[in-house]
Amino acid sequence: MKFDFHCHSNLSDGFLSPQELVDYACERDIQLLALTDHDDVGGTTLMKATIEQRALSLKLVEGVEISAMSDFGEVHIVGLNVDPTNSNLTQALSQQKQQRWQRIEDIDHQLARLGIEGVLAGVKELALQIPTRSHVARVLVDSGYAKDFQQAFKRYIGKKAKVKTAKNWMPLDDAVEKIKQAGGIAILAHPTRYPLSNRKLGYLIEAFAQAGGEALELSYPSLNRDKQNWLNLHREKNQMLASSGSDFHYPDLRWTDLGRFPPLDSQIPHVKEWLLEKNQALRVELSQSCARD
Numbered sequence: 001m002k003f004d005f006h007c008h009s010n011l012s013d014g015f016l017s018p019q020e021l022v023d024y025a026c027e028r029d030i031q032l033l034a035l036t037d038h039d040d041v042g043g044t045t046l047m048k049a050t051i052e053q054r055a056l057s058l059k060l061v062e063g064v065e066i067s068a069m070s071d072f073g074e075v076h077i078v079g080l081n082v083d084p085t086n087s088n089l090t091q092a093l094s095q096q097k098q099q100r101w102q103r104i105e106d107i108d109h110q111l112a113r114l115g116i117e118g119v120l121a122g123v124k125e126l127a128l129q130i131p132t133r134s135h136v137a138r139v140l141v142d143s144g145y146a147k148d149f150q151q152a153f154k155r156y157i158g159k160k161a162k163v164k165t166a167k168n169w170m171p172l173d174d175a176v177e178k179i180k181q182a183g184g185i186a187i188l189a190h191p192t193r194y195p196l197s198n199r200k201l202g203y204l205i206e207a208f209a210q211a212g213g214e215a216l217e218l219s220y221p222s223l224n225r226d227k228q229n230w231l232n233l234h235r236e237k238n239q240m241l242a243s244s245g246s247d248f249h250y251p252d253l254r255w256t257d258l259g260r261f262p263p264l265d266s267q268i269p270h271v272k273e274w275l276l277e278k279n280q281a282l283r284v285e286l287s288q289s290c291a292r293d
């Protein structure tokens with residue numbers, strides 16, 4: 001069964017609308033998909049309406065990717081199976097959205113001091129729900145200050161670039177708590193993408209488990225086999241599950257295309273099983289739709 005548990009729509013920093021994402025997933029024969037927008041849970045409802053209207057067999061898992069602060073710096077926590085109407089979760093996300101707008105204002109001020117005007121207005125036009133540094137990068141590219149995203153990040157808004165971007169995210173423990181209060185499972189996203197030594201990454205995984213985190217992403221683009229094996233040892237040590245996802249944002253980035261991530265040993269306990277165990281109706285529907293294909 002083809003699935004993907006990590007991707008973005010244009011409600012955060014993806015390029016496709018939730019409705020377009022439905023078509024894109026169907027074209028790629030994906031049967032089970034979790035939309036995990038940054039700090040937003042609204043997209044899945046829009047996708048469900050499209051699926052229903054067109055009687056498609058694609059199944060969805062409610063998801064989110066929360067930016068959080070740990071003792072080891074910024075981390076991203078994917079939540080799956082979250083109730084998008086749970087007020088603990090939605091209140092925390094709406095606070096985080098406010099923080100994000102303040103951060104964009106701050107970035108706008110710093111860029112104005114460098115002679116670059118109008119970034120806040122540009123982001124306001126582009127961002128449908130959640131404003132991100134990706135939107136700032138798009139404005140910088142569109143107005144000719146950078147030739148592409150990479151350059152915009154390198155010069156202006158990335159690590160060690162000219163603009164200092166605040167990281168006023170909710171604490172790691174809160175992110176895990178809100179996901180769990182909304183009925184979800186908390187997954188540490190792309191663990192090897194944080195700028196940490198192996199020793200510190202090990203401590204981060206331990207801290208995440210102690211906070212109630214229950215899974216690690218163990219399959220995503222760019223993760224090599226050695227690193228995957230290393231992560232798997234830490235997954236086992238902390239009695240966690242594995243998850244897989246492409247972190248898809250744009251159709252033209254082929255190496256992070258939807259449904260594309262390295263294989264995972266079938267012996268490794270996976271979040272997919274947890275989801276199907278929680279939702280027996282989904283298990284039955286999926287087995288029926290797979291049998292038809």
Ligand code: AMP
Nearest residue numbers: 013038067131132133134149150153158
């Ligand atoms: P934010 O959550 O506002 O800090 O925005 C971070 C988003 O920017 C990430 O989710 C990535 O999609 C994107 N991003 C971060 N670094 C880069 C980079 N060097 N080049 C392109 N996109 C990036």
Ligand code: MN
Nearest residue numbers: 008013038249
């Ligand atoms: Mn992103």
Ligand code: MN
Nearest residue numbers: 065076189190
């Ligand atoms: Mn992320």
Ligand code: MN
Nearest residue numbers: 006008065247
């Ligand atoms: Mn992501």
